[in-house]
Amino acid sequence: MSHFTSVKTKIRDLTCLKRALDDLAFTYDEAVEEQLVTVRGYQGETTEAVLSVRASKTYDIGVKATADGTFEFVADWWGVESTRGVGEEEFIKKLTQRYSYHKVMEEIRKKGYTLEEEVSEDDTIQLRVRTWS
Numbered sequence: 001m002s003h004f005t006s007v008k009t010k011i012r013d014l015t016c017l018k019r020a021l022d023d024l025a026f027t028y029d030e031a032v033e034e035q036l037v038t039v040r041g042y043q044g045e046t047t048e049a050v051l052s053v054r055a056s057k058t059y060d061i062g063v064k065a066t067a068d069g070t071f072e073f074v075a076d077w078w079g080v081e082s083t084r085g086v087g088e089e090e091f092i093k094k095l096t097q098r099y100s101y102h103k104v105m106e107e108i109r110k111k112g113y114t115l116e117e118e119v120s121e122d123d124t125i126q127l128r129v130r131t132w133s
Helices: 014-021 076-082 088-111
Strands: 005-009 026-030 037-040 045-049 053-054 060-063 073-074 114-117 124-131
Touching: 005 088, 014 053, 014 088, 037 053, 037 114, 045 060, 073 076, 073 088, 076 088, 088 124
Parallel strands: none
Antiparallel strands: 005 073, 026 053, 037 045, 037 060, 053 060, 060 073, 114 124
8 A cells, every 4th residue: 555645736847846945955856868766655665756855864755747737746744744844734835935936036037027025034925026117
């Protein structure tokens, strides 16, 4: 019986996802030339993914591409939480926030806007975007 559980997301940009992982101090292995990487789970069980995020010495979080162009996370979340101290919900929430930040920043740069950024004590990020006409 598999201990891996998938979590669907609306994440579509792998570059911004990797930036978010870097922000959260997660290391990862990336598939090269369509050779998938191994994701480790309970009792040596494995699956394959485009990214294998190192959650601990024995557990990983996989990032798999889906047919609709999004990515989903697959992991033995019990193992990740018991060895890293980060549960599924907390991981997804923090990663989604950092992903969204990088995605917005990318779009702002593309359009040539200026930006003011403020982070509150509760880690809420407020962005003020301006353009000169």
